[in-house]
Amino acid sequence: MQPIVRNSDERKPVRKKPLISIVVPMWNEAESLPFLYKSLTTVTKRLAKREGYRFEYIFVDDGSTDNSVEIITALARQSSEVRIIEFSRNFGKEIAVTAGIHAAQGDAVIMLDADLQHPVELLPEFLQKWRAGAEVVVGVRRHYGRQSVWKRFTSWLFYKSLAKISHTVIVPGATDYRLIDKQVVAAFNQLSEHNRMTRGLIDWLGFRREYIYFTPEPRHYGQAGYSFNKLLGLAVNSFVSLSLFPLRLAGYLGIFITATAGLGGLFIVVEDFMLDDPLNLKFSGPAMLAVLNMFWIGIVLSALGLVALYIASIHTEVINRPLYITRARPRPTTAKPLKK
Numbered sequence: 001m002q003p004i005v006r007n008s009d010e011r012k013p014v015r016k017k018p019l020i021s022i023v024v025p026m027w028n029e030a031e032s033l034p035f036l037y038k039s040l041t042t043v044t045k046r047l048a049k050r051e052g053y054r055f056e057y058i059f060v061d062d063g064s065t066d067n068s069v070e071i072i073t074a075l076a077r078q079s080s081e082v083r084i085i086e087f088s089r090n091f092g093k094e095i096a097v098t099a100g101i102h103a104a105q106g107d108a109v110i111m112l113d114a115d116l117q118h119p120v121e122l123l124p125e126f127l128q129k130w131r132a133g134a135e136v137v138v139g140v141r142r143h144y145g146r147q148s149v150w151k152r153f154t155s156w157l158f159y160k161s162l163a164k165i166s167h168t169v170i171v172p173g174a175t176d177y178r179l180i181d182k183q184v185v186a187a188f189n190q191l192s193e194h195n196r197m198t199r200g201l202i203d204w205l206g207f208r209r210e211y212i213y214f215t216p217e218p219r220h221y222g223q224a225g226y227s228f229n230k231l232l233g234l235a236v237n238s239f240v241s242l243s244l245f246p247l248r249l250a251g252y253l254g255i256f257i258t259a260t261a262g263l264g265g266l267f268i269v270v271e272d273f274m275l276d277d278p279l280n281l282k283f284s285g286p287a288m289l290a291v292l293n294m295f296w297i298g299i300v301l302s303a304l305g306l307v308a309l310y311i312a313s314i315h316t317e318v319i320n321r322p323l324y325i326t327r328a329r330p331r332p333t334t335a336k337p338l339k340k
C-alpha cells in the first residue's frame with residue numbers, strides 16, 4: 001500500500017507539487033540555446049525552491065540544420081527534465097509549438113521563443129497570475145523596440161483589421177509568450193486543423209485571461225526566421241481561420257456593383273427613354289452598354305459570393321472545431337501559498 005505522504009507538522013497531506021511544462025520551438029538557434037537554458041534554469045531553480053514547482057522542458061526542433069539538436073541532446077543527458085522532439089524537416093513554428101503542447105504533461109504550459117526575445121525573468125509573474133486564477137496568461141509587447149516603421153505599421157494593420165472582422169478578442173501586440181492551464185491544453189488538443197496559428201487558436205478558445213506587458217529584447221543571435229512573405233502567409237492564415245469575411249467580400253462587392261449599376265440603368269431608362277431626355281444628357285450607346293455590363297458583372301460577383309457562403313459552411317465543417325469549450329473544474333481566484 002502507498003504510504004500517505006505527510007507534512008512535517010504531520011497534519012495535512014502534502015499537496016502534489018505542480019508541474020510546469022516549458023515549450024520552446026527552435027529553428028537554428030544553436031547560439032542562443034546555452035544562454036536560454038542557463039537563464040531558464042536560474043529562474044526555475046529559484047521558483048522550485050521558493051514555491052515548490054517542478055519543471056519539464058520540451059524543446060521542439062523544427063528541422064534545424066545547425067547543431068541545436070546536439071546541444072539539447074547533451075542537456076537531456078544531464079537532466080531528466082529536458083525532452084526533445086525532433087522534426088524531420090522545417091514545419092514552421094506554429095506546428096512546432098503545437099507538437100510541444102501535445103507532448104506537455106504539466107499542470108500548466110508556458111511557451112516561449114528560443115531567441116531570448118521573451119524575457120524569462122517574467123516566469124514568476126506568469127505563474128503568479130495562473131495561481132491567482134487566470135487560465136491563459138498572455139505576454140503583450142509594450143514597445144516595438146527597434147522594429148522598423150514598416151513592421152510596426154503592418155502589425156498594427158493586421159491586428160486592427162483582424163479585430164474588426166473576427167469574433168475573437170485580440171489584443172494588439174499579444175505574443176506567443178503565453179501560459180496556458182492544463183484544461184486549456186486539453187481543449188487545444190481537440191483542435192485538428194492543419195493551417196493554424198497557435199495564438200489565434202488560443203484566443204478562440206477563450207477562458208479567463210490575464211496580460212503581462214513586456215518590452216522585447218532585440219534578437220542577439222541569428223536572424224528572425226520570419227521573412228515578410230512568411231509573415232504575410234501567417235496573417236492570411238489567421239484571417240482565414242478566424243473569419244469568413246474574406247470569402248464574403250466578393251458577394252458584398254457584387255451587391256454593391258449590382259445596386260449602383262441598377263440605379264444607373266434605371267436612371268437612364270427613365271430619363272432618356274420614358275421622359276425623352278429633359279436634362280439633355282445625351283447618353284451615348286457605349287455608355288448605356290457600359291452600365292448594362294456593370295450590372296451583369298455585379299450579378300456574377302453576387303453569385304460568386306453566394307457560392308462563397310457555401311464554401312464558408314464547408315470550411316467550418318471541415319476544420320471541425322469543437323462546438324463549445326467547457327471549463328472542466330473551477331479554479332480558485334485568489335492565490336494561496338503552495339508551501340508554508
Ligand code: UDP
Pocket residue numbers: 024025026027028029062090091092093096112113114115117223224225226
Ligand atoms: N521558429 C521555428 N520554426 C520556424 C521559424 C521560427 O521553430 O520555421 C522558432 C525560432 O527558433 C524561435 C521562434 O520560433 O524560437 C520565433 O522565431 P523568430 O524569432 O524567427 O520570430 P519573431 O521573433 O520574428 O516572431
Ligand code: MG
Pocket residue numbers: 113115117219224
Ligand atoms: Mg524572435
